Amino acid sequence: MSEPTTSGTPAGAIHDIGYRHYDGPRLGASYIRRSLFVETLRGAYGLGRSARSKIMPFLLLGVMVLPALVVGIVTSYLRLGSLPLGYTEYVVTLQVAVTVFLGSQSPAVMSRDLRFRVTALYFSRPLSRQQYVQAKFAGMAAALFVLLGLPITLLLAGALLAELPLDEQLPDYLRAMAGAALYAVVLGGIGLVVAALTPRRGVGVAAVVGVLLVLSGFQAAVVGILGDAVSTRYAGLISPYTLVDGVVSGVLAAEPSIGQGPPGTLGAVVFSAAVVLLVAGCYAALVARYRKALS
Amino acid sequence: MNATVASLTRRNLLGRKRTLVLLLLPLALLALCTLARISANLDPDIEQDLQGALAPDLLGAFAIAILMPLLSLIAGTGSIGPEIDEGSIIYLLAKPLNRYSIVVTKLLVAIGVVVAFGVVPVGVAGVVLTGEVGAVTMGYTVGALAGGVAYSAVFLLLAVLSRNAVVIGLIYALIWESLVGGLVPGAQALSVQQWSLAVVQRVLGDSAQRLDVESAVGFGAALVLLTVVTLAATGYAGRRLETLRLNDDA
Numbered sequence: 001m002s003e004p005t006t007s008g009t010p011a012g013a014i015h016d017i018g019y020r021h022y023d024g025p026r027l028g029a030s031y032i033r034r035s036l037f038v039e040t041l042r043g044a045y046g047l048g049r050s051a052r053s054k055i056m057p058f059l060l061l062g063v064m065v066l067p068a069l070v071v072g073i074v075t076s077y078l079r080l081g082s083l084p085l086g087y088t089e090y091v092v093t094l095q096v097a098v099t100v101f102l103g104s105q106s107p108a109v110m111s112r113d114l115r116f117r118v119t120a121l122y123f124s125r126p127l128s129r130q131q132y133v134q135a136k137f138a139g140m141a142a143a144l145f146v147l148l149g150l151p152i153t154l155l156l157a158g159a160l161l162a163e164l165p166l167d168e169q170l171p172d173y174l175r176a177m178a179g180a181a182l183y184a185v186v187l188g189g190i191g192l193v194v195a196a197l198t199p200r201r202g203v204g205v206a207a208v209v210g211v212l213l214v215l216s217g218f219q220a221a222v223v224g225i226l227g228d229a230v231s232t233r234y235a236g237l238i239s240p241y242t243l244v245d246g247v248v249s250g251v252l253a254a255e256p257s258i259g260q261g262p263p264g265t266l267g268a269v270v271f272s273a274a275v276v277l278l279v280a281g282c283y284a285a286l287v288a289r290y291r292k293a294l295s
Numbered sequence: 296m297n298a299t300v301a302s303l304t305r306r307n308l309l310g311r312k313r314t315l316v317l318l319l320l321p322l323a324l325l326a327l328c329t330l331a332r333i334s335a336n337l338d339p340d341i342e343q344d345l346q347g348a349l350a351p352d353l354l355g356a357f358a359i360a361i362l363m364p365l366l367s368l369i370a371g372t373g374s375i376g377p378e379i380d381e382g383s384i385i386y387l388l389a390k391p392l393n394r395y396s397i398v399v400t401k402l403l404v405a406i407g408v409v410v411a412f413g414v415v416p417v418g419v420a421g422v423v424l425t426g427e428v429g430a431v432t433m434g435y436t437v438g439a440l441a442g443g444v445a446y447s448a449v450f451l452l453l454a455v456l457s458r459n460a461v462v463i464g465l466i467y468a469l470i471w472e473s474l475v476g477g478l479v480p481g482a483q484a485l486s487v488q489q490w491s492l493a494v495v496q497r498v499l500g501d502s503a504q505r506l507d508v509e510s511a512v513g514f515g516a517a518l519v520l521l522t523v524v525t526l527a528a529t530g531y532a533g534r535r536l537e538t539l540r541l542n543d544d545a
Contacts, residue, residue, distance in 0.1 A: 104462045202376045205461040206369045214323045217361045225331045
């Protein structure tokens with residue numbers, strides 16, 4: 001059988017059935033994880049998959065980017081003093097496209113491996129289950145970050161081309177990019193957890209979008225029922241969009257895009273804690289999902 | 296109509312885990328309405344709102360615009376989509392069964408699921424909100440049923456036509472009906488949601504104006520459109536199932 005590598009853990013796997021020994025260096029688990037991350041990120045945009053799977057992600061990327069281009073052109077033509085659509089409100093304004101992207105791509109990331117029963121092959125390699133989840137989570141979050149960050153960056157480029165001063169634009173741009181990173185991690189986590197529950201693509205798509213849609217509908221309705229009380233401002237905790245928006249406005253002092261944002265320092269702390277708990281919870285749920293036998 | 300196909304479809308739609316997902320939607324609606332009811336008991340202002348436009352607003356925004364399309368999407372595509380996806384539909388198509396009757400059976404099962412998980416909870420929500428089986432409750436229940444039937448037929452057709460049925464259906468239900476319909480008034484005439492609102496408006500009668508319920512199309516037109524769309528979608532789905540190609544891509 002193969003010799004243990006330098007790290008002491010046997011890295012040889014099921015394929016070594018004893019015909020001829022391979023004694024050279026092995027790339028190890030972290031290399032597999034990195035490859036899986038890249039593959040997940042590419043796969044979320046349909047790269048390396050059939051032409052049909054490229055249509056939807058690139059269509060939605062176009063839907064995200066187009067308003068940014070229009071805003072940039074309008075700003076420079078009309079010589080406006082500021083962007084008509086701010087950096088930090090961009091994601092919330094286009095949340096339908098983000099939701100559909102998450103819904104259509106997170107099952108593509110998670111469910112395909114389950115449906116074609118290839119997870120068993122992954123786990124027969126040195127890749128641990130945590131590392132599998134890390135690679136998938138990071139890949140999905142990176143794909144979402146591209147989807148959200150690209151139009152925001154184009155918005156900045158449009159503003160600079162319209163000769164708006166950089167020092168006025170930059171703080172809001174950076175806030176929005178931090179927000180995009182948060183959105184990516186939070187939404188990616190929720191999407192993957194829901195998608196990992198089912199090997200069926202169709203059910204996964206509907207379930208992911210359903211969860212996000214019901215949560216935002218619920219949040220809007222709760223705000224509508226409760227009116228203007230201070231407690232209403234905590235209703236933002238219900239939906240992931242208002243949750244991240246609350247953190248961006250509460251902690252990073254941006255203009256809240258929906259409602260009034262969290263009340264005071266306490267609210268900001270509560271919202272941030274909720275984000276951390278949510279992401280950690282999603283990661284834990286995914287690890288737990290893949291710990292047991294898969295179906 | 297075929298009992299065996301019906302029971303197979305029902306088992307496909309209502310697995311243990313899938314029933315849970317389906318239950319989440321009506322539970323969210325009922326939780327929302329209970330919350331509204333409780334806060335109405337605490338605050339007379341909200342109580343007054345609830346007698347006025349708040350109840351129709353809640354039911355319209357959550358039940359008609361979110362719950363029904365999503366449920367019909369899951370039920371309509373789920374009744375045939377996975378079978379086509381996995382290729383196991385071939386065992387069904389190889390039997391000496393009329394393809395139209397397969398489609399009709401699957402549609403009826405999907406409608407049954409929509410009624411159980413959507414229409415009935417909407418009725419219950421109406422009772423919780425208004426405290427009576429009045430015009431509002433009846434209107435939204437009937438409207439939800441009309442919308443659910445048309446949505447199910449359309450989404451079942453989509454599932455026969457395309458592997459991406461769920462995403463296309465979502466784009467229709469979300470982007471076309473809410474975004475495009477909100478911006479381009481003409482697009483509202485081509486929206487199942489507006490048609491079911493027309494039914495609601497009709498049942499509410501004179502109180503519709505007071506409750507601020509207004510549909511983009513008239514009742515007659517809506518009824519005709521609902522019927523035509525449902526029948527045409529079912530017929531075309533049956534036609535496509537007769538000439539279905541399996542494994543045309545991987």
